[in-house]
Amino acid sequence: MARVKLTDLVLRDAHQSLFATRMVTSDMLPIADTLDKVGYWALEAWGGATFDSAIRFLNEDPWERLKKLKAALPNTKIMMLLRGQNLLGYRHYADDVVAKFVETAAKDGVDVFRIFDALNDPRNFQAATNAAKKTGKHIQAAISYATTPFHTIEKYVELAKEYAAVGADSLCIKDMSGLLKPYEGYNLVKALKKAVDIPIEIHSHATTGMSVATLVKCAEAGADILDTVISSLAMGTSHSPTETMVEIFKGTEYDTGLDINLLLEIAAYFREVRKNYKKFESSFLGADTRILVSQVPGGMLSNLEGQLKEQGASDKIDAVLKEIAVVQKDFGYPPLVTPSSQIVGTQAVFNVLFGRYNKLTGESIDLLAGKYGACPAPKNPEAVKKALEALKLEKEITHRPADDIPNEYEKLKEEAKKILGTDTVTVEDVLTYAMFPKVAPDFFKKRSQGPVKFTPEVVTPAPAPVPTPAPVPSNQPAKYVVNVNGADYTVVVSPAGVGVSAGPAVQAPAGSSPAPVPTPAPAPVQAAPSGAGTVISAPVAGTIIRYAVGEGTQVVSGTTVIIIESMKMELEIKATAAGKIHFLVSAGTQVASQQPIAEIQ
Numbered sequence: 001m002a003r004v005k006l007t008d009l010v011l012r013d014a015h016q017s018l019f020a021t022r023m024v025t026s027d028m029l030p031i032a033d034t035l036d037k038v039g040y041w042a043l044e045a046w047g048g049a050t051f052d053s054a055i056r057f058l059n060e061d062p063w064e065r066l067k068k069l070k071a072a073l074p075n076t077k078i079m080m081l082l083r084g085q086n087l088l089g090y091r092h093y094a095d096d097v098v099a100k101f102v103e104t105a106a107k108d109g110v111d112v113f114r115i116f117d118a119l120n121d122p123r124n125f126q127a128a129t130n131a132a133k134k135t136g137k138h139i140q141a142a143i144s145y146a147t148t149p150f151h152t153i154e155k156y157v158e159l160a161k162e163y164a165a166v167g168a169d170s171l172c173i174k175d176m177s178g179l180l181k182p183y184e185g186y187n188l189v190k191a192l193k194k195a196v197d198i199p200i201e202i203h204s205h206a207t208t209g210m211s212v213a214t215l216v217k218c219a220e221a222g223a224d225i226l227d228t229v230i231s232s233l234a235m236g237t238s239h240s241p242t243e244t245m246v247e248i249f250k251g252t253e254y255d256t257g258l259d260i261n262l263l264l265e266i267a268a269y270f271r272e273v274r275k276n277y278k279k280f281e282s283s284f285l286g287a288d289t290r291i292l293v294s295q296v297p298g299g300m301l302s303n304l305e306g307q308l309k310e311q312g313a314s315d316k317i318d319a320v321l322k323e324i325a326v327v328q329k330d331f332g333y334p335p336l337v338t339p340s341s342q343i344v345g346t347q348a349v350f351n352v353l354f355g356r357y358n359k360l361t362g363e364s365i366d367l368l369a370g371k372y373g374a375c376p377a378p379k380n381p382e383a384v385k386k387a388l389e390a391l392k393l394e395k396e397i398t399h400r401p402a403d404d405i406p407n408e409y410e411k412l413k414e415e416a417k418k419i420l421g422t423d424t425v426t427v428e429d430v431l432t433y434a435m436f437p438k439v440a441p442d443f444f445k446k447r448s449q450g451p452v453k454f455t456p457e458v459v460t461p462a463p464a465p466v467p468t469p470a471p472v473p474s475n476q477p478a479k480y481v482v483n484v485n486g487a488d489y490t491v492v493v494s495p496a497g498v499g500v501s502a503g504p505a506v507q508a509p510a511g512s513s514p515a516p517v518p519t520p521a522p523a524p525v526q527a528a529p530s531g532a533g534t535v536i537s538a539p540v541a542g543t544i545i546r547y548a549v550g551e552g553t554q555v556v557s558g559t560t561v562i563i564i565e566s567m568k569m570e571l572e573i574k575a576t577a578a579g580k581i582h583f584l585v586s587a588g589t590q591v592a593s594q595q596p597i598a599e600i601q
Contacts, residue, residue, distance in 0.1 A: 004254045005041035005225045007079060007201065008242055010270060011069070012044040014233035017205065019280035021053035024451050025065045027276065031269045032072035038262050040076055041225050042112050045069050046105075047080035049338070051088045052436060055443040060451040063108055063428040070109030077111035077138070083338060084117040084124040085402050089435045090339045090363070092372070095127040096407040097434055102131035104427050116142035116174055118340035121373035122162050123400040129166055140201065141168035144335035145175040150377040151333070153188055157195045170199040170225070175214075176337045177291055178207035182217040189221035201225035204239070209287030211240045212248075219254045230263065232271035236285040243267065276454040290321055304345055310541050311566075311593060316352050323348040326356075330383050331367060332375025343367050346569040350540075357383050359539060362563075362570035365390045370397035390572075409434075420444055438545075438565075527584045533601035534577040538591045542566030546587050555581050561598060564591070575600055 015023040028045075035043060046066050054062040070078060085092045087101050102113065113132045117124040120143060132139045141163035143156055160171055173180065173188065180188075185202065192200055202218045204211045204227070215226045228234070231241035243263045246256050283305065304321075308314050324336075327348045334340040343363045350359045360383075366372060368379060368387035384396065397404075409430070416425045416433040419441045433440040529535045542564040549561055555575045562573040562583070575581065579600040591597055 004219050004223070004249060004256055006242060006245065006256055006258065007042045007044060007225055007227050008035070008038075008040050008230060009044045009227055009239055010035075010230045010233055010266075012046060012048055012050055012081065013227075014229040014238050015277070016049050016053075017237040017239075018233060018282060019274075019277040020057075020282075021049045022057060022277050022280045022454065023273070024058055024060060024454065025068055026451065026453070027273045028065075029068060029072055031266055032069065034262060034266055034269075036073045036075050038076075038258055038266070040258075042077040042079040043073060044079040044081065044114070044227075045073075046078065046110060047082055047088060047114075051432075052439070055432060055436060056439050058451050059443065059446050059449060061428075061432075061447060063104075063432070066105070066109045078109050079112035079114055079140075080105060080110045081142075082113050082115045082128055084115055084128050085126075086118070086124075086339060087128075087435065090342070092124075092402050092405060093434065094405040094408040095402060096409045097412065097431070098127040098402075099131040099134075100409055100427065101431050101434075102128055103135060104431060106132070106135035106137050108428070110137065112138040112140055114140045114142050114172055116144055116172075116337070117373065118144060118337050119334050119373045119375055120144055120159055122159070122166070124373050124402070125163070125166070126400070127402060129168070133167055138169045139167060140170045140172050141166075142172040142174040142203070144337045145173055145180055146333065146335040146376075147179050148328075148333040148376070151335070153191050155376075156188060157191050160192050160196045164196040164198055168198060170201060171196060172201040172203055173218075174337065175202070175204040176335075176341075178205040178209075178211055179292065180204050180214050180218075181210060182213040185214045186217040186221040189218045189223050193222045199224035201227065203227040205237060206235045206239055207237050207284070207288055207291050209289070212244060215240055215245060216248060219249065230267050230270055232267045232274060237282055275456040278457055290318075293321075293325060304349070307346070307349060311349065311353065312541075313349075313353060316349075319352045320345075320348050323351050327351065329377075330357075330380035331364075332379040333377040334367070334375050339363070340367065340372070343569065346566075350571075354539065357386060359571060360386060360390065362572065364569075368396075369393060371401050373401055374398070416440075529584065529596050529599050530582075530601070533579065533582070533599040535596045536561070536573060536576060536598040536600065537594045538564060538573070538597050539593070540564070540566045540571065541593045542571070542591060544585050544587050544589045544591060544597065545570065547583060548572070549581060551581070551583055553581050555579070555600065573597070 011028055015021055046062070046069070051062040054060040054065065066078070082088070082102070085098060087093055087098060113128070115125055115128050115132070125141065129139055129141070143159050145151070163171060171192065185204075189200060189202070200223050202215060202223045202225070204214050215228075219226065226245060227239055228242040228245050229239040231243050234241035243260060246258050246260055246263065249255050304317065305314070308317055308320065324344055327344045328334065328336065331344060334344065336344060343361065346361055347364045350361065351357065365387040367375075368384050369391055388394070388396070412434045413425060413430045416430045417423065419433065420429065429444070432443070545563045545565045547561070548563060549555060549559065555561060556578045557575055559575045560572045561575050561581050564571045564573055577600045582599045582601060583597070584599060585591055585597045
């Protein structure tokens, strides 16, 4: 019997880390039979960002992916990554939604639920763990690893005991940034093996260049299972190569017993598949030792690159990486993993652009106020004060945050019926809507067109002539789709003095015509300021989510008037003067940084 077992992450975390979670199911199924013969402990194939990416970018139903993979992998356990009370979204859900999600995922094909909480707050495991127990599936509790004064071996041992006591079948050390050093990993595993009598799995990204050595030392300390990725999708911000680990342990007491020839066949297949996604590749492909200080997870690095490009601030990446360390400390040292990594990272961007905590995102406010749970350490009192003032609270929340959320599944079900225009709705569609209510309606409309299809880029001798764009009224931004290094971007050129913003263009489903460039909706979309009032401009590039007050409302300075979504976080835009508010853009409009969005007269 093999001393060390392997879980391969090729169907989930590998492409999430290396090329923005873009792999489609049709690129997974042809090699499934071979994957199923290897003898992995499990294949991680669902959860994390795959659900979001499937409906947002791939026009693919994530539930159908799960069912197809389950049918194609009858002999191998399918693992999913579940964010505790957050499930796969960016907020806490009511307990009834958590229970329904876990029940449905188990029915459709999940065998191992790797459950974690970004803050390592055991209370946020409660609902998901209870639901998973009822399904009879394997429950793996994951501890988010960080290196701060408040993350010690003693603290990790304490957490491990708590998770074992509530019924975890195994334990995972989730090192999302490649911070776990070999000898520290050895000491940690030794301590955990003494404290709990359940298998221990090690998950360590290759970002900092230490992961292979770390996995070896953890195995020597008694780790039972190691996370790896087939070599053609390994290293960089991904993980250690499966074949490398198999060969390192071969002939030793840690021998995995896996067939290197099967693995080489799988590697060859994904080497070709990877060519389909070249335009999504992260530029962080080597060892980035800056992460030893910033602690940014692998998947977050490419995200930050794109966000800064969108804000016209690509040159500020180093400043943002330094600021992340400051924000993490001020926010109570949360481990940097979804969603806390996105919250801390976006706040760091805003701090660099606008000054420290001059603009707090809605999610930063909630984290500081305790709405995500208990952080490991005390927070910056001044930042907390700003958050509490924004929420009109007297003190931080100290109880389980989900206790404040009433059951919501039936309400979400009725909303999903209205969106779909049907009297009945599947559980899967209700849950898809619940996870991403802003994205799901558009996905439901386009789902019948089928998933997008990616193919290797074709090198042409010379670029085609650029068509002359149609004239655009001088008071309205012009929108173009341009191709940069093989990737399409929607570029918004605003009126003189306003600025330019760019973001990825939407890929059309396979076999369909390219999507037309969006045109402005009827007034008040992109209306020009009258010049007779005080103009409110968008501080960042983003999307107008909603008005916070009605058109023509009398407001005073400091009133929240518009909510913008930028970098996946929500930002309140406040009135800068007193008077009647007139909106210059409609909800759903993409706006450039410094573009006029409202006027107060």
